[in-house]
Amino acid sequence: MKTGFPENFLWGGAMASSQAEGGWDQGGKGLDTQDLRYFDPAWTREERAKKENRRMSDAKFRAALTTDDTVHYPFRHGIDFYHRWREDLDLFQELGIKVLRTSLCWARIYPNGDDPTPNEEGLRFYCDLFDECHRRGIKVFATMLHYNIPVNLVQKYGGWKSRKTVECYLRYTRTLFERLGDRVDYWLPFNEFNAGKFNPYNGVCLVEDQESDYQNAIFQCLHNQFIANALTVKQGHEILPGSKIGGMIARFTTYPATCKPDDVMQMILDDQYSNWFYLDVMARGHYPAYMDRYFAQQGIHIQMEPGDADILRENTIAFVSFSYYFSQVSTTDQGWEKTSGNLIMANKNPYLETSEWGWQKDPVGLRVTLNQVYDRYQLPVFIAENGLGAKDVVEEDGSIHDPYRIDYLKAHVEQMKEAVKDGVDLIGYTMWGFIDLVSCGSMEMSKRYGVIYVDQDDAGHGTLARSRKDSFYWYQRCIRSNGETLD
Numbered sequence: 001m002k003t004g005f006p007e008n009f010l011w012g013g014a015m016a017s018s019q020a021e022g023g024w025d026q027g028g029k030g031l032d033t034q035d036l037r038y039f040d041p042a043w044t045r046e047e048r049a050k051k052e053n054r055r056m057s058d059a060k061f062r063a064a065l066t067t068d069d070t071v072h073y074p075f076r077h078g079i080d081f082y083h084r085w086r087e088d089l090d091l092f093q094e095l096g097i098k099v100l101r102t103s104l105c106w107a108r109i110y111p112n113g114d115d116p117t118p119n120e121e122g123l124r125f126y127c128d129l130f131d132e133c134h135r136r137g138i139k140v141f142a143t144m145l146h147y148n149i150p151v152n153l154v155q156k157y158g159g160w161k162s163r164k165t166v167e168c169y170l171r172y173t174r175t176l177f178e179r180l181g182d183r184v185d186y187w188l189p190f191n192e193f194n195a196g197k198f199n200p201y202n203g204v205c206l207v208e209d210q211e212s213d214y215q216n217a218i219f220q221c222l223h224n225q226f227i228a229n230a231l232t233v234k235q236g237h238e239i240l241p242g243s244k245i246g247g248m249i250a251r252f253t254t255y256p257a258t259c260k261p262d263d264v265m266q267m268i269l270d271d272q273y274s275n276w277f278y279l280d281v282m283a284r285g286h287y288p289a290y291m292d293r294y295f296a297q298q299g300i301h302i303q304m305e306p307g308d309a310d311i312l313r314e315n316t317i318a319f320v321s322f323s324y325y326f327s328q329v330s331t332t333d334q335g336w337e338k339t340s341g342n343l344i345m346a347n348k349n350p351y352l353e354t355s356e357w358g359w360q361k362d363p364v365g366l367r368v369t370l371n372q373v374y375d376r377y378q379l380p381v382f383i384a385e386n387g388l389g390a391k392d393v394v395e396e397d398g399s400i401h402d403p404y405r406i407d408y409l410k411a412h413v414e415q416m417k418e419a420v421k422d423g424v425d426l427i428g429y430t431m432w433g434f435i436d437l438v439s440c441g442s443m444e445m446s447k448r449y450g451v452i453y454v455d456q457d458d459a460g461h462g463t464l465a466r467s468r469k470d471s472f473y474w475y476q477r478c479i480r481s482n483g484e485t486l487d
């Protein structure tokens with residue numbers, strides 16, 4: 001029996017280009033889809049949560065193309081990592097992380113997505129960043145796409161609806177393997193594959209009111225992404241034999257709301273449709289049979305090309321990863337109380353407490369998830385995201401006391417350890433937003449995940465100075481002791 005984390009366990013931190021970098025119009029970068037998301041710092045908490053304020057519309061899309069405002073477009077400034085990354089790495093090194101998970105910005109490398117040659121300045125940014133990580137003993141876990149694609153691909157090809165976008169993506173990934181291959185330790189072609197279904201603008205870059213058959217378009221895009229994913233795996237293995245390329249979902253762990261058999265069946269269906277479908281295609285190499293029934297019921301018709309089934313079968317992922325923030329329950333009771341969750345509205349579990357944003361905190365659910373995922377695929381597992389979004393208060397002396405974050409992280413690490421004892425081959429943990437970032441869902445700064453504080457408010461005002469929260473020292477001790485010292 002294993003008694004603790006493996007010696008080479010990859011403790012780390014995760015972030016994404018659009019939420020961190022800024023420099024939206026610098027270094028030859030093209031406009032990308034996250035640069036167009038509108039936010040009003042004056043919105044109330046309720047307005048921030050409203051679906052229509054989060055959703056991209058044709059009108060919002062067009063208006064964003066004509067402005068260089070950054071206050072209402074927070075992904076344009078991020079936390080200015082583009083200019084501050086060297087000093088940030090000093091803090092990352094002090095924290096002791098073994099691996100940095102970040103995404104590359106496609107539009108920084110191919111500004112229009114379909115350019116014949118890459119932007120050398122964009123490539124240099126990532127070469128320098130990853131070289132410096134390695135010089136400091138930090139491995140690199142690179143997400144090739146974390147939502148933001150060049151806007152030109154949406155305008156010209158309808159985003160992921162077209163195989164032309166797959167072709168452009170493969171030109172981009174080829175460049176990454178060829179030019180950055182020796183600087184990357186783990187690859188992830190797509191962040192949270194199921195985001196395409198639950199947040200189609202982020203995941204598959206569809207603008208809802210530009211589509212005549214939105215649901216069908218979503219699944220067509222997802223199919224094209226599955227093909228892109230498999231062909232990226234193929235390409236990676238050809239260019240860099242032995243490269244480690246994984247697949248990721250946002251894990252919506254779910255329990256039956258009651259032991260009523262209908263609720264149990266509902267849980268199985270929710271799990272298949274929301275979670276397993278995506279990992280099954282990437283890890284098992286084919287569309288699962290349960291989706292035939294779903295597609296028939298929903299009137300979904302995916303256009304596949306000859307050879308697609310072979311592509312999926314021959315190019316499966318080498319490790320499984322997921323983000324895990326909360327759990328929910330499944331029920332046939334339409335009136336069941338709801339609460340928020342990452343990407344979805346969730347059914348409430350009376351046994352769990354929620355975060356300030358309504359996400360249900362469930363550390364044991366992480367152990368459940370790890371066991372489920374490992375049982376199903378028998379592949380190494382990497383927790384690519386986990387953390388607590390909360391409001392922090394800076395004291396007069398500059399200190400930030402965040403026991404709520406420490407409690408959350410501690411409880412989750414304890415359950416990870418239990419899962420390792422259960423026999424799960426857990427290889428890494430990259431805490432989400434270990435440095436405060438612009439929130440992906442609500443686009444605000446006030447929802448902070450970091451153990452490193454960034455002095456910036458929702459309107460983008462502040463010195464951008466970084467400082468250590470109490471949780472910084474907690475995570476540092478956790479890493480130093482390889483998960484043994486959690487107090």
Ligand code: BG6
Nearest residue numbers: 016192323342389439440441442
């Ligand atoms: C994940 C995303 O869905 O959740 C991240 O991959 C995101 O980009 C994270 O930031 C937390 O969500 P939010 O909406 O609180 O930022």
